[in-house]
Each structure stands twice: as C-alpha cells, then as structure tokens.
Amino acid sequence: MSACYDACENSSVAVLESPTGTGKSLSLLVGCLTWLRDYSIRSRDSTIDRLREDLLAKKGNKPAWVIEHSLKLKREDLDNELRLMDERLAAVREKEQLLRKHTVKYDDDNARKKIRIDYDDAADDDHFLPDENCQSENDDINADAKAMLDEFDLNSSKLHSSKQNQNQNRSKYMEAAELQEQEVDRTKIFFASRTHSQLSQFISEISKTSYQENARVISLASRKNLCINSKARNAPGGDAGLNERCRELRTAPASSEKRCEFYPKIDEQGRLLEFRDHALSSIRNVEDLEELGKTLHVCPYYGSRRAIKQSEICTLPYNLLLSKRARESLGISLKNHIVVIDEAHNLIDTILAVHSCSVTMRTLNAAINALSTYMQRYGKRLSGQHLVSLKLFAKTLKGLIVFCDKMKAQRETQKATPRQKNDKQPHPQTQTQEEIFQPKDVVEGFGEDVNLGSVEAYLRDSHMSQKLGAFAEREAKQDSLRKPYNKDSKDSTSTDNVSFASASSMHHVQSLLLALAYPDSDGRVVVTFEADTVRLSYQLLNGAEHFRSILDESRAVILAGGTMHPITDFKTFLMPSLPPSRFTSLSCAHVIPPSHLLATALSKGPSGLDMDFRYEARSKPELMNELGMIVQNLINLVPDGLVIFFPSYGYLNSVEAHWKKSGVIGRIEQKKKLFREPKEAADVQITLDKYTQGIQCKTGKITGSVLFAVVGAKLSEGINFSDNLARCVVMVGLPFPSPSPALEERKNYVRSFTKSSQHDAGNELVMNQCMRSVNQSIGRAIRHQNDWAGLVLIDKRFGTSQIQNKLPGWINKSMTVSQTFPQAIKNIAPFYARKKKAI
Ligand code: SF4
Known part of the structure; x- marks a missing residue:
C-alpha cells in the first residue's frame, strides 16, 4: 500500500509483484486513493499559497486584511467546487434510493418491439455510399465533439433549416462543447486490466473500503459492452460493424426514426450530464452502467465518457489505454494522472500485439x-x-x-530447387x-x-x-x-x-x-x-516507443501483477530511457505459512536418467517413459486435483500417444479421472466442469482428477485452481518460444539497443518470456491464505540459479533441488502425508 502511495507521490514508475490472495487489488486501491485525496487537499493549499505570494508581490497599499479576505474567498471557491459536486452526487444517491422503490425500469423488450426496421432491411443502397465529408477538418477534436459536429452539419444541411435555426443549433453545440471543455480534468487513477471480469472484481473491492460511500468511479468499455441499441448491436461485421452502425444511427437527422434514441440531441446534453451524475454517485461496473443507460434512456457508452473528467478512478481494458489512438478517440488525456496497469506480467507482449x-x-x-x-x-x-x-x-x-x-x-x-550441402535447413x-x-x-x-x-x-x-x-x-x-444449399460447394x-x-x-x-x-x-x-x-x-x-507516451504524459505508473518476475524485463525492454531514480520495484512475500508450499525441482528420473527436456532431446522414448513413472508416483501421493503443464500441444500429443502405447495412461486412469486441455475456447468450461466433478465425486479407487494442460494456452492464465482443484502443479520442461525468423528479428533488434558484455540481450529476452510463462502456470495454485499445494518442476535446468532467480521470490525461497528421484520422493511424500492427516 505504501509502495503505491510513494510511487504516486514521487512520480515514479513502480513494478509491484504481489501473489494472488495477498490483497493486491485492495492495496493498489487504498494506496492510490489515499494519495489522491491527500493530493487534492495539498493542491488546494498550494494554490492558496501561490495566490498569497502573488497578492503580496502586488500588494501596493492594500492592507493585510484585504489579502486575507481574498484568500478566504478563493479557498471557499475551491472548497465549494468539490462540495457542490459531492452534494449533487449525494442528492442523486438519495433520489436513486427513492426511485428504487418505485421505478419502472425502461423495458428494453418494449423498445425492441418499437423498432420495426431490421438492420438488413434498413440497409438500402444509400447506406453503402461513402461519406461525403471525406476531408475532415475536425480530426484534431475528440469523437464526442465530432459526433456533435456531424449532427450539427447533418441537421443544418439535410433539414434545410433556416439560417436562424442553424445559428441556434450551432450556439447550442458550442455551449455543450464549451461546458465539456471547461470542466476540470481532475487528477485521477486510470486503472487498466486485461478483462472486464478482472475490472469488475477490482470495482467490487472498492465496496469493501471506506471509500465506497463517496469514491467517484467510472468504468469505460467498448461499444460491444455498452451499446444498448439493438439496431446497432445486431449489425453484422462484429465490432467494426457495430461501430459503423452506431455512427450512422447517431448522426442520422434528429427527426429521423433511424436516429439512435439513446444518443441525446444537441439540445438535450443535460441527459448526458444526468447520466454522468448517476454513474458517479455510486460504484457501478459495466453491467450496472448498461442497466443505468436503459433506465435513463441514455447511451451508456457516451454517458460514461462524459464522466471521465469528474471521476477519481477510471477503469478501462488494456486496449483502450495502451493505444494512443484509442485514448485520443475516447478523449482521454493522461497528463498528470496516475496509471495503474494490473495483470501487467504480459504487458510487453500486449503492447506489441495492440500495435500489430x-x-x-x-x-x-x-x-x-x-x-x-x-x-x-x-x-x-x-x-x-x-x-x-x-x-x-x-x-x-x-x-x-x-x-x-x-x-x-x-x-x-525454393522448394523445387534441390538443396546444396551448405544450405541452411529450416529449423524443424x-x-x-x-x-x-x-x-x-x-x-x-x-x-x-x-x-x-x-x-x-x-x-x-x-x-x-x-x-x-x-x-x-x-x-x-x-x-x-438465392443459391440452393450445396454442402459440396467450394464457394465458401x-x-x-x-x-x-x-x-x-x-x-x-x-x-x-x-x-x-x-x-x-x-x-x-x-x-x-x-x-x-x-x-x-x-x-x-x-514496445518501448509506444509505452513512452504513457510514461511521458502521466504523473506515475504502477505495473502490478501476481507474478511479475523477471522484473528487469520491464526496465530493459519497456522503459530503457527512464532514469533509474524514477524506477522502483517491490516483490511481496506470499501470505501463506512456509508449510503450505512444497517447491521442488527434479533433475533425474526414477532410473537416474537426466531430466533433459531441451527440444532436441525431449522426444526420446526413454525420457517419456521416465516422465510416465514420475507422474504415476505423483498420482499415488497427491490427493484431489493434479495439473500437469506441457510446453506445447505438439509435445503433449507425442507424450500422450507414447503413454497410451506403453500403458501409462491406463494406469493413471485407475487412480484419477484424466482430462486434457481442449483446443477450442468454447470447450474449456465443459472440461473444467468435468475436471471439478471428478474431484468432488470420487468413486472407488479414484482419488480425484488429473489435467494435462499446455503452457501459454487457455488454462495457464486467468484460471483459478484453488484448494483441491490443484494440490499439485507439475511443469514439464521449459516452454521456450518456438524459433522463427520473427523471433530472431526481435532478438537481433533488442541486441542492437541493449549493449551488454555480460549477457546476450536476445537470449535473455527469450529466457524471460519462457519464465514468465512458467510463473503464470505454476501460479494457478495457492490462491489464498489457507490454500496449500506442491509445485514440481521437472527439468534439470530448474536446478540452476540462473533459472531459479527468475521464479517469484516466495517460490524461489522454498525451492529444493533433488539430484535423485528417491531424494525427491523423500521431500514430496511427507508433505502430502502431513496434509492428508490435517484434512
Ligand atoms: S449511440 Fe450508444 S446506444 Fe446508440 S448505437 Fe451508439 S453506442 Fe449504441
């Protein structure tokens, strides 16, 4: 908490690692919000101090009491500004409480019934013609203002309104735009995370604090999440189709029935302000804003944007924060604000992906x-x-x-040309x-x-x-x-x-x-x-160049996550030009007692074979046999759920095929129900449900479930294998990314700007990428204070300090390296015996 406060106070860039279950979100929230409130008071005081200095400098013959009176008035002005907002929001809160008793919620189904024109029917030919105002002179203004201008232009040109009406419309637009411009962009916390459910979880944490009464929070999301107009939501073409349809509905003439009924006309901007006040009056997630929009009959997408300036916390998904274009189109300026990026372990890759x-x-x-x-x-x-x-x-x-x-x-x-002896073969x-x-x-x-x-x-x-x-x-x-259905048709x-x-x-x-x-x-x-x-x-x-715009604009940046190791990557690859004095990092210990974790690296198998899972060695049948024996031993020791991570689908397929032939799979299934990570995202939940059922409904000799998963696929991130869902997580080998020309290019690129005689920056990049994946996977277990589990890392490379130093501190501290298999069993067996006794 104090690390967050200090980062905000000192305008630093902080990388904070805090394992799941240690109260990371709460610490981020309270640390930043406490600073924000303190800062607000100090800002007022320093404004008064500056004013006092000014007045004293120009004092002339004015008596001291006149200066003090001016300062008193200014202080009251500043206090009033905040007080008035608090009072306005309190009044809204009160009104909402009353309304909750009586309100007839806007019935979206009725609204849908009113909509007579289906999208496709409405798609007359004019609809596809290009927009005429190609050379937009308004590129420098944000999308809200653009939409208002669009509307103004449409209203004035298409409705042939009188000159007087045009002037009235323009002055109404100017009024609305000026009002928005004049609003103070209060210092705030931009809190970004990967998914909406993670953001919702963060928002629900606010309700656990004393700030729940009066924190001004707004959740930003895309139209996909916030649009409440079914004509736009049902538009074909995914997100792009929805955005385009929204633009058409929003800019349709005010009198047209095509116009989005939820988007206020230029003389109805008060509806957006009403939405803003309701949105900020209590803590709401995206779904709540959607409901609010339906109740107030105002678009939640534009309504929430209207609340940004007055908010204290603005939550948003990664893609809206990391792209400068997205920020500009939302009208977000990071100037002097705090940026918190949660689940930031993959930030470098995310920035690359957002801009690719x-x-x-x-x-x-x-x-x-x-x-x-x-x-x-x-x-x-x-x-x-x-x-x-x-x-x-x-x-x-x-x-x-x-x-x-x-x-x-x-x-x-190239394929047809016979290869010369010295030709470089493509990597297998x-x-x-x-x-x-x-x-x-x-x-x-x-x-x-x-x-x-x-x-x-x-x-x-x-x-x-x-x-x-x-x-x-x-x-x-x-x-x-038009065409009759022909399943053999190649048309598709x-x-x-x-x-x-x-x-x-x-x-x-x-x-x-x-x-x-x-x-x-x-x-x-x-x-x-x-x-x-x-x-x-x-x-x-x-990604450094793109991230620099965030670093340069904001006051402080906090990158937080459960597993941020290797932390050096963030400094080296994301902020190479940041002065060391601005960079700080903190790795918190886990809240579990040491007896709740067993972390062991296995260098040799039961027959004494080296556990060497390098790409060129891992397909050997004897290694797969050895791995099979280790897994069978673990299955006998581990109660309930056991998750085994393989470095790739390809290797999992090979091992599974080999084990089927050798009978290992049959023997595993005598003890545990066996599941395998599906390739299709739609099947993940079904597999997880069956896996959980296998643990909860044990029959006969079956002691739970075992799940074969793949590092970097769908189960290695964002899935919570707490308690008996994973009493042991096994990591097979080190999941280095597959070599490719693109990866080589990236390695060469980082080598070109990271000159170090001590290590090869390209290899370091790949190694760190691999270890981030390992840390994410093994971090699926032990999710809260009372949780316990074993982590078994199978590869002789896990025995080296180079690798161990890239594990989260709390795991590295408990790590034992077993040079022989019996030695490993001597560590593992008593751990589970003790735990089984305690259950
Ligand atoms: S203005 Fe809002 S409600 Fe209307 S179509 Fe656009 S996003 Fe949907």
Missing part, C-alpha cells in the same frame, strides 16, 4: 472482388473524387496481392514458414501515384472499409439465399466469393494500410506461408 495486425491473401482477394462488385453497382452514383480514391484503393490492394503472389512463387521455386520446429521484410519493401511496387497515407485517410474519413465490408456481407447473404473458400470481405476483415486491411503508411522504425512485415494462403503481418518488435 495481419491479413491473409485470401482476405485481400475477397476485398478486391467486393470492391469491383461495389464499383459496378455504385460507380455511376459516385463523385469523381470518390472514384479516383477507390481506384487508388484498388491499386493498393492489387499491389499487396502481387507482393503475396511473388512471395508464393519464390517459395515454390518451425511449423509455418516465415520471411521478414522492411515495410518499404512491401509497398515499393505499388506505383508512384499511390500514397498510402492518403488511401488510408480516405478509407477512414469516408468509412469506406466498413461500408464495403457491410456491402459484401449483404451480397454474400443474399447470394446464399473460393477467392471469388465476396463473403470473406466482412466489416471486420476490412478493418484489418485498413489497419495494415495504416501501419504500412506510417511504419515504426522497429516495425517489420512478416510473410507467413500457411497451408492454403499467405499471411501479411505488421509486427512491432519493440
């Missing part, structure tokens, strides 16, 4: 087909400017396709083949008249990619209705079919064009040769 994008050649073909169908249909209705821009877009798409074709042809030639581990290019290599053949920046700006301003995607989806739908995979150009795939195309138009110096294009297509990906190699 990819499309397949199949999507590019579908896009060009959709575009040519579109041009045939609408060509005559388009202005000359649109025609020119669309032709340039078509040329860009063709340029990308030609590049992919060239790559494909080169690859075929590389499943898909990759090649790396500089972005300029990809775009150089597009032609001199193609300016990628202009093409992307056109797509953005005219909303053409979304319109084209929606058009293609409608065409595909109508096409499938044909590149002639426009159905692939969905609104979301067009969004990816636009993202790729944007990345290629303004590439980062550390951005590369990766060409991946997949089974039936070529993929073009723009990949960022280094």
Whole structure:
C-alpha cells in the first residue's frame, strides 16, 4: 500500500509483484486513493499559497486584511467546487434510493418491439455510399465533439433549416462543447486490466473500503459492452460493424426514426450530464452502467465518457489505454494522472500485439472482388473524387496481392530447387514458414501515384472499409439465399466469393494500410506461408516507443501483477530511457505459512536418467517413459486435483500417444479421472466442469482428477485452481518460444539497443518470456491464505540459479533441488502425508 502511495507521490514508475490472495487489488486501491485525496487537499493549499505570494508581490497599499479576505474567498471557491459536486452526487444517491422503490425500469423488450426496421432491411443502397465529408477538418477534436459536429452539419444541411435555426443549433453545440471543455480534468487513477471480469472484481473491492460511500468511479468499455441499441448491436461485421452502425444511427437527422434514441440531441446534453451524475454517485461496473443507460434512456457508452473528467478512478481494458489512438478517440488525456496497469506480467507482449495486425491473401482477394462488385453497382452514383480514391484503393490492394503472389512463387521455386550441402535447413520446429521484410519493401511496387497515407485517410474519413465490408456481407447473404444449399460447394473458400470481405476483415486491411503508411522504425512485415494462403503481418518488435507516451504524459505508473518476475524485463525492454531514480520495484512475500508450499525441482528420473527436456532431446522414448513413472508416483501421493503443464500441444500429443502405447495412461486412469486441455475456447468450461466433478465425486479407487494442460494456452492464465482443484502443479520442461525468423528479428533488434558484455540481450529476452510463462502456470495454485499445494518442476535446468532467480521470490525461497528421484520422493511424500492427516 505504501509502495503505491510513494510511487504516486514521487512520480515514479513502480513494478509491484504481489501473489494472488495477498490483497493486491485492495492495496493498489487504498494506496492510490489515499494519495489522491491527500493530493487534492495539498493542491488546494498550494494554490492558496501561490495566490498569497502573488497578492503580496502586488500588494501596493492594500492592507493585510484585504489579502486575507481574498484568500478566504478563493479557498471557499475551491472548497465549494468539490462540495457542490459531492452534494449533487449525494442528492442523486438519495433520489436513486427513492426511485428504487418505485421505478419502472425502461423495458428494453418494449423498445425492441418499437423498432420495426431490421438492420438488413434498413440497409438500402444509400447506406453503402461513402461519406461525403471525406476531408475532415475536425480530426484534431475528440469523437464526442465530432459526433456533435456531424449532427450539427447533418441537421443544418439535410433539414434545410433556416439560417436562424442553424445559428441556434450551432450556439447550442458550442455551449455543450464549451461546458465539456471547461470542466476540470481532475487528477485521477486510470486503472487498466486485461478483462472486464478482472475490472469488475477490482470495482467490487472498492465496496469493501471506506471509500465506497463517496469514491467517484467510472468504468469505460467498448461499444460491444455498452451499446444498448439493438439496431446497432445486431449489425453484422462484429465490432467494426457495430461501430459503423452506431455512427450512422447517431448522426442520422434528429427527426429521423433511424436516429439512435439513446444518443441525446444537441439540445438535450443535460441527459448526458444526468447520466454522468448517476454513474458517479455510486460504484457501478459495466453491467450496472448498461442497466443505468436503459433506465435513463441514455447511451451508456457516451454517458460514461462524459464522466471521465469528474471521476477519481477510471477503469478501462488494456486496449483502450495502451493505444494512443484509442485514448485520443475516447478523449482521454493522461497528463498528470496516475496509471495503474494490473495483470501487467504480459504487458510487453500486449503492447506489441495492440500495435500489430495481419491479413491473409485470401482476405485481400475477397476485398478486391467486393470492391469491383461495389464499383459496378455504385460507380455511376459516385463523385469523381470518390472514384479516383477507390481506384487508388484498388491499386493498393492489387499491389499487396502481387507482393503475396511473388512471395508464393519464390517459395515454390525454393522448394523445387534441390538443396546444396551448405544450405541452411529450416529449423524443424518451425511449423509455418516465415520471411521478414522492411515495410518499404512491401509497398515499393505499388506505383508512384499511390500514397498510402492518403488511401488510408480516405478509407477512414469516408468509412469506406466498413461500408464495403457491410456491402459484401449483404451480397454474400443474399447470394446464399438465392443459391440452393450445396454442402459440396467450394464457394465458401473460393477467392471469388465476396463473403470473406466482412466489416471486420476490412478493418484489418485498413489497419495494415495504416501501419504500412506510417511504419515504426522497429516495425517489420512478416510473410507467413500457411497451408492454403499467405499471411501479411505488421509486427512491432519493440514496445518501448509506444509505452513512452504513457510514461511521458502521466504523473506515475504502477505495473502490478501476481507474478511479475523477471522484473528487469520491464526496465530493459519497456522503459530503457527512464532514469533509474524514477524506477522502483517491490516483490511481496506470499501470505501463506512456509508449510503450505512444497517447491521442488527434479533433475533425474526414477532410473537416474537426466531430466533433459531441451527440444532436441525431449522426444526420446526413454525420457517419456521416465516422465510416465514420475507422474504415476505423483498420482499415488497427491490427493484431489493434479495439473500437469506441457510446453506445447505438439509435445503433449507425442507424450500422450507414447503413454497410451506403453500403458501409462491406463494406469493413471485407475487412480484419477484424466482430462486434457481442449483446443477450442468454447470447450474449456465443459472440461473444467468435468475436471471439478471428478474431484468432488470420487468413486472407488479414484482419488480425484488429473489435467494435462499446455503452457501459454487457455488454462495457464486467468484460471483459478484453488484448494483441491490443484494440490499439485507439475511443469514439464521449459516452454521456450518456438524459433522463427520473427523471433530472431526481435532478438537481433533488442541486441542492437541493449549493449551488454555480460549477457546476450536476445537470449535473455527469450529466457524471460519462457519464465514468465512458467510463473503464470505454476501460479494457478495457492490462491489464498489457507490454500496449500506442491509445485514440481521437472527439468534439470530448474536446478540452476540462473533459472531459479527468475521464479517469484516466495517460490524461489522454498525451492529444493533433488539430484535423485528417491531424494525427491523423500521431500514430496511427507508433505502430502502431513496434509492428508490435517484434512
Ligand atoms: S449511440 Fe450508444 S446506444 Fe446508440 S448505437 Fe451508439 S453506442 Fe449504441
């Protein structure tokens, strides 16, 4: 808690590691909020002090009591500002309590009944025409203001209102915009986490503190989570389709029935303020805001944005915080605010992923087909400017396709050419083949008249990619209705079919064009040769430059997580230019007593074989046999749940196949119900339910369940294997990322800016990535103060200090290394015997 307070006070960047169950969220919350309240009082005092100095400097003949009187008035002003807000929110709270007794909630079903026009029916041809205001002069203002301006322009131009009405509308807009501008952007805490459920959990922690009465909290989320208009929610094309549909509904003329009824007109901005006050008057998560929106009949997406400035805590998912574009479009400034990023163990990879994008050649073909169908249909209705821009877009798409074709042809030639003795063989581990290019290599053949920046700006301003995607989806739908169903038809995979150009795939195309138009110096294009297509990906190699905008703008940054080791990575790869004096880190011990944890590394198997799970050694049958014997021994000792993490699906498949033949699987199943991590996300919950049932409903000789899982897949993060769900977690080998040209490029890149004679920064990067995955996986067990479990790390490399130092401190401290298997059993057996006795 004090580490958080100090980080805020000293404008530091702090990396805090606090194991699950130690009250991390509460500490973050109380530490930051206490500082915020103290800071608010101190800010007022320092404003008064500054004013006193000013007044004294210009004192002249004024008597002292006049100065003191001025200061008193100023202090009252400052206090009043906060008091008035508190009073306003208190009044809302009171009103809500009363209303709760009587309120007739807005009936969303009734609202739906009122909506007569289904999206697809409404999608008349005009709907697909590009927006006329392509050259937006309002790019520098945020989306709210833009929407208001859109509305103003539409109202004034389409309704042919009188000059007087136009002036009235404009002054109403100016009033609303000015009001928003004048609002003080109070110093606040931006709290980001990976998922909405993690953010909801954080919000529920506030209710456990004394701040629950008056903390001003707002939850930001995407339209997908907050839109309450079914016409937009049901729009095809995923998130991109929803966003585009929302824009159309919001900017429709005020009198049109197409207009979103939840988005206040320019003379109804008070509705947004009402939403803001209700939202801030009590602690609400995203679902609560959705309900509030339905009750007040106000869009929760825009309503919550209206509350940002007045809030003390603003929660938001990673992607909204980490991308500067997303922050700008939400109207978020981090200037002088506190940024807390929870579950930050994967922050580096997340930043890289947020700023990377990819499309397949199949999507590019579908896009060009959709575009040519579109041009045939609408060509005559388009202005000359649109025609020119669309032709340039078509040329860009063709340029990308030609590049992919060239790559494909080169690859075929390489495959057909007999290998020379000295040729480098592709690494056997590389499943898909990759090649790396500089972005300029990809775009150089597009032609001199193609300016990628202009093409992307056109797509953005005219909303053409979304319109084209929606058009293609409608065409595909109508096409499938016209054609009789033929299950053998190859249409669904044909590149002639426009159905692939969905609104979301067009969004990816636009993202790729944007990345290629303004590439980062550390951005590369990766060409991946997949089974039936070529993929073009723009990949960022280094997140430091993007993270710098957060560091530079904010007052303090706190990165927190249950397992943040190896901590040095954050400093080296994410904030290399941060002065050491601004960087601080803290690794908290676990709250469990030492007797609740057994952490042991196994270097040798029962027959004395080295536990060597390096890629080149791990497929040996004798090693798999040895591993089988270890698992059988553990199954006899461990009660209830046992989770075994393998380094990859491929290795799990090999081991399972070998164990089936050798009878190990049969012997495991005599003792425990056996489950395996599914590949499909939709099957995860079913598997977990059955696994839990196996532990809870033991029959005969069955002592629980065993789960074979894969590091970095769906069960190694965010899943809580507390108590008897995992009395032991086994880690088989070290899950190093698969070698690939893209990984090599990244290693070389970090080597180029991290000059150290002591270690190879590229290898360090890979090692740390591997250990973060290990730490996440073994962190699934021991989730609270009374929990207990064993952690068995099987690989002789776990016996080295280099690896052990990258484990969380509380695990490393308890670590024993067994050089022989009997020695390991001597450690493990008494631990479980003691625990079984205590149950
Ligand atoms: S304004 Fe709000 S409620 Fe209306 S469509 Fe957009 S996100 Fe949905």
